[in-house]
Amino acid sequence: xxxxxxxxxxxxxxxxxxxxxxxxxxxxxxxxxxxxxxxxxxxxxxxxxxxxxxxxxxxxxxxxxxxxxxxxxxxxxxxxxxxxxxxxxxxxxxxxxxxxxxxxxxxxxxxxxxxxxxxxxxxxxxxxxxxxxxxxxxxxxxxxxxxxxxxxxxxxxxxxxxxxxxxxxxxxxxxxxxxxxxxxxxxxxxxxxxxxxxxxxxxxxxxxxxxxxxxxxxxxxxxxxxxxxxxxxxxxxxxxxxxxxxxxxxxxxxxxxxxxxxxxxxxxxxxxxxxxxxxxxxxxxxxxxxxxxxxxxxxxxxxxxxxxx
Amino acid sequence: xxxxxxxxxxxxxxxxxxxxxxxxxxxxxxxxxxxxxxxxxxxxxxxxxxxxxxxxxxxxxxxxxxxxxxxxxxxxxxxxxxxxxxxxxxxxxxxxxxxxxxxxxxxxxxxxxxxxxxxxxxxxxxxxxxxxxxxxxxxxxxxxxxxxxxxxxxxxxxxxxxxxxxxxxxxxxxxxxxxxxxxxxxxxxxxxxxxxxxxxxxxxxxxxxxxxxxxxxxxxxxxxxxxxxxxxxxxxxxxxxxxxxxxxxxxxxxxxxxxxxxxxxxxxxxxxxxxxxxxxxxxxxxxxxxxxxxxxxxxxxxxxxxxxxxxxxxxxxxxxxxxxxxxxxxxxxxxx
Numbered sequence: 001x002x003x004x005x006x007x008x009x010x011x012x013x014x015x016x017x018x019x020x021x022x023x024x025x026x027x028x029x030x031x032x033x034x035x036x037x038x039x040x041x042x043x044x045x046x047x048x049x050x051x052x053x054x055x056x057x058x059x060x061x062x063x064x065x066x067x068x069x070x071x072x073x074x075x076x077x078x079x080x081x082x083x084x085x086x087x088x089x090x091x092x093x094x095x096x097x098x099x100x101x102x103x104x105x106x107x108x109x110x111x112x113x114x115x116x117x118x119x120x121x122x123x124x125x126x127x128x129x130x131x132x133x134x135x136x137x138x139x140x141x142x143x144x145x146x147x148x149x150x151x152x153x154x155x156x157x158x159x160x161x162x163x164x165x166x167x168x169x170x171x172x173x174x175x176x177x178x179x180x181x182x183x184x185x186x187x188x189x190x191x192x193x194x195x196x197x198x199x200x201x202x203x204x205x206x207x208x209x210x211x212x213x214x215x216x217x218x219x220x221x222x223x224x225x226x227x228x229x230x231x232x233x234x235x236x237x238x239x240x241x242x243x244x245x246x247x248x249x250x251x252x253x254x255x256x257x258x259x260x261x262x263x264x265x266x267x268x269x270x271x272x273x274x275x276x277x278x279x280x281x282x283x284x285x286x287x288x289x290x291x292x293x294x295x296x297x298x299x300x301x302x303x304x305x306x307x308x309x
Numbered sequence: 310x311x312x313x314x315x316x317x318x319x320x321x322x323x324x325x326x327x328x329x330x331x332x333x334x335x336x337x338x339x340x341x342x343x344x345x346x347x348x349x350x351x352x353x354x355x356x357x358x359x360x361x362x363x364x365x366x367x368x369x370x371x372x373x374x375x376x377x378x379x380x381x382x383x384x385x386x387x388x389x390x391x392x393x394x395x396x397x398x399x400x401x402x403x404x405x406x407x408x409x410x411x412x413x414x415x416x417x418x419x420x421x422x423x424x425x426x427x428x429x430x431x432x433x434x435x436x437x438x439x440x441x442x443x444x445x446x447x448x449x450x451x452x453x454x455x456x457x458x459x460x461x462x463x464x465x466x467x468x469x470x471x472x473x474x475x476x477x478x479x480x481x482x483x484x485x486x487x488x489x490x491x492x493x494x495x496x497x498x499x500x501x502x503x504x505x506x507x508x509x510x511x512x513x514x515x516x517x518x519x520x521x522x523x524x525x526x527x528x529x530x531x532x533x534x535x536x537x538x539x540x541x542x543x544x545x546x547x548x549x550x551x552x553x554x555x556x557x558x559x560x561x562x563x564x565x566x567x568x569x570x571x572x573x574x575x576x577x578x579x580x581x582x583x584x585x586x587x588x589x590x591x592x593x594x595x596x597x598x599x600x601x602x603x604x605x606x607x608x609x610x611x612x613x614x615x616x617x618x619x620x621x622x623x624x625x626x627x628x629x630x631x632x633x634x635x636x637x638x639x640x641x642x643x644x645x
Contacts, residue, residue, distance in 0.1 A: 139319075143319070143322045143323060143326070144326075146322075146323040146326070146623075146626075147322075147323055147326030147327060147330065149577065149622070149626065151327075151330065151615065151618070151619050151622075152576075152577025152578065152580045152581050152618070152622055153577055153578060153581050154578075154580075154581025154582075154584060154585075155577075155580060155581055155584070155599075155615060155618050155619075158584070158599070158600075158603065158615075159330070159334055159615050161603075162334065162338065162603060162608075162611055163334055163337045163338055182574055185570075185574075186570075189570065232449075235450060236578075239450075239452055239453075240581075242452055242454075243452070243453070243454060243581070243585055246454045246585065247584070247585070247588065247600055248604070249603065259452075259454070262452075262454060262455055262458070263454075266458065269458060269461070269462055269466070270466060273462065276455070276458050276459075276462070277459070279455075280452060280455030280458070280459065283452045283455065284447070284450055284451060284452060284455070287450035287452070288446065288447060288450040291446055291449060291450050292446065295446070
């Protein structure tokens with residue numbers, strides 16, 4: 001470096017954007033992500049789940065609401081009495097479990113994605129504003145968040161459902177509103193910690209404006225916890241959707257949903273364990289893959305953790 | 310004392326907000342207000358108008374709100390449509406059950422999570438670390454209601470170790486003293502009832518404590534790893550301090566700050582999880598009460614249930630905030 005140093009303060013653009021020596025940020029990210037075996041496997045599993053959800057109408061062997069009365073509680077294929085036409089068996093109404101799980105994936109992923117986006121974007125903005133304008137904006141924003149936080153996730157969802165009635169869109173709204181305060185607090189907390197650091201002071205002294213300080217200087221250094229939080233809230237949105245379905249307050253029948261499948265299956269826990277284990281495992285595996293991907297993203301995006309690894 | 314008073318003062322807007330939410334919640338439900346709040350259906354117009362006037366529902370919303378808050382301050386949470394009993398009485402019986410369950414779960418989560426997290430961080434990369442991280446990742450992804458069903462399948466139906474539902478075996482007649490079954494069974498003269506209460510509590514507390522334990526273990530580990538790299542840790546080692554003291558005083562105390570933050574957020578999940586756990590195990594607490602009230606359209610109970618859950622959560626968050634000051638002296642005294 002020193003040999004190439006020129007009197008000009010700015011390095012040449014080509015050098016900066018990734019000459020032969022400097023790896024591109026994207027390539028470095030991909031390499032770090034791939035280095036985490038669990039995250040890589042999870043990414044493939046998750047991709048498979050997404051594909052299965054998108055192409056459910058073409059993959060599913062049966063209509064998810066079609067009742068085969070002559071095949072009530074058929075065991076899965078690998079158990080005695082299993083039928084090839086129902087690979088995961090059937091439920092108490094003779095509906096194909098595999099088809100219901102495939103269609104259920106659409107509901108869960110859609111609600112998860114929509115609610116994360118609906119919470120993350122305003123959450124980060126409000127958190128940064130609260131951190132930068134401690135005197136005036138922070139009390140207002142944080143008190144408003146306290147009100148939302150005073151009704152924890154599932155209870156807030158129950159509250160919304162009591163008012164608006166159950167349904168897909170109301171589930172998304174309820175879960176997003178419940179996730180918002182977490183993002184605001186986390187962003188404000190990390191931003192406040194970063195604001196104490198020398199590099200922010202240096203940037204301020206160098207004349208950086210508030211917006212630049214917010215989004216260019218401070219926000220990138222708050223990203224790692226936010227990514228972990230976004231991942232957690234995507235998976236917890238899926239869990240909450242299933243929980244509401246389990247309580248009978250979420251997505252309503254005949255739309256197939258993982259949680260409501262479990263709720264109906266409770267009474268058959270001894271006679272037909274597969275109607276409990278298979279939908280539950282589906283929820284667990286889906287949530288697990290998303291969480292593992294989050295871990296991989298964090299490792300890949302947080303240079304501090306990467307160096308230490 | 311001043312910081313505490315300041316903290317309490319900041320709670321006032323939150324309390325107002327929460328009462329507003331509870332107040333408007335019941336008024337936003339579409340339908341006839343008398344039917345929703347009193348449960349009377351198809352009254353003739355004269356009786357309907359008389360009841361509206363008696364309950365003050367013909368008054369402006371502002372007046373109605375102040376009336377509502379006034380009633381709350383006198384301990385009146387409304388009257389159940391179904392039982393026609395004051396909601397407060399039902400609540401006082403059910404609340405200790407939820408507190409007992411949540412405390413047992415939280416204790417399990419904090420003790421287990423901190424121990425696992427510190428051990429994993431100190432032995433980074435070892436099989437122990439990998440096992441803890443794997444368990445924490447799976448535990449964190451666990452659907453609470455399904456986990457409950459699986460544990461029932463294994464321990465209650467399969468091994469017959471634990472009962473499936475309730476707080477204590479029905480053959481014991483435990484008088485209501487504190488409402489906490491672990492205390493009341495000790496105060497009663499029923500031998501063996503305490504053991505029964507513990508067995509009844511074991512599965513629900515495990516189910517409810519699993520996710521917070523996983524989160525605490527994960528956060529403790531990553532926070533501890535970050536702290537272990539700090540210069541003051543090297544200094545402490547260089548000074549020749551005993552390793553246990555370094556880990557606990559220099560390491561864990563600094564690592565606790567982010568752990569406390571996630572723990573504070575977990576308490577909300579704990580209350581939500583209590584709803585599910587109580588439903589699965591027929592645990593007679595406010596979570597099960599709330600869900601049953603929704604099913605019966607007993608809206609005054611739903612309103613009260615939401616309100617007291619929110620109040621509980623506010624109190625717990627206040628405690629977490631105060632603990633924050635204890636573990637991080639820099640935040641003491643309210644800022645700069």
